[in-house]
Amino acid sequence: MRCCRSTALSSTTPSARYDDAVADLTEVIELFPEECDGYLVRGDAHRRAGRVDEALADYECAISRNRPNRAVLLCELGREREALGDYDAALDLDPDHLPTLINRAAMHHARDAGPAARRDVEHGLDLDPDNPQLLCTLGVLDLADGLVEAAAWAFAKAIEREATLPAAWVNRAAAAFDAGDTDAAIADLTQALDLGENATIRYNRALAYQYRERWQQAVEDYSQALLLDHSDAHAILPRRAASYRKLGQLDRAERDLQQHAELLVA
Secondary structure, eight states, X not given: OOOOOOOOOOOOOHHHHHXXXXXXXXXXXXXXXXXXXXXXHHHXXXXXXXXXXXXXXXXXXXXXXXXXXXXXXXXXXXXXXXXXXXXXXXHHHOTTOHHHHHHHHHHHHXXXXXXXXXHHHHHHHHHOTTOHHHHHHHHHHHHHTTOHHXXXXXXXXXXXXXXXXXXXXXXXXXXXXXXXXXXXXXXHHHHHHHTOOOHHHHHHHHHHHHHTTOHHHHHHHHHHHHHHOGGGHHHHHHHHHHHHHHTTXXXXXXXXXXXXXXXXXX
């Protein structure tokens, strides 16, 4: 004789199940506030529970966090106007979203929209006064406006908060160079290179070495910059040739100038 197994019916109402889901998802969102998936799923739970306003709010949060990700990709593709539109839309939904403020400020600066970049930076610093990326961008804007001392302060503050931020070292070097302190510029560029090799930083330090008439070190940096990125050979070769001449290595100087001439007619 076969016995029938009874099935217990759950006493949990659908609404209560959605409330439990919302509570769990809220914990996930608190752990990962920049991820859009949590907002999307919680929005679905609110919608199924009939809480339309809460669902819409979560969907808008998800959109605001997804647009900056698309904007980064659009920037990489050179579609800057579309990227800026995504940043604008994201910040319309969430004006205090710090990563988007940082990225839009950098884009405004790259597009020579200094006042707009400064507004984003100042708003971001109101939210997070010690943010190293915003402090670094503030320094870049100050340097562009000729405020060398203010720029140096901002870069120093950024380094104090995050010593592993190469941009802060590089830009403080630029401020030091503008202020006539070439040795300090070289020291900061060296710190930046300690964080990772970079052809542009090598090139800039080579320029500083040339200014200090440290010809051999200039040659070494120019040579390393060429190894890292040969696309700037048209700028590097004549400068390295000048250093070779100062070292009395005329054959190497002539070779660099010949290679440079070949690039010009290629």
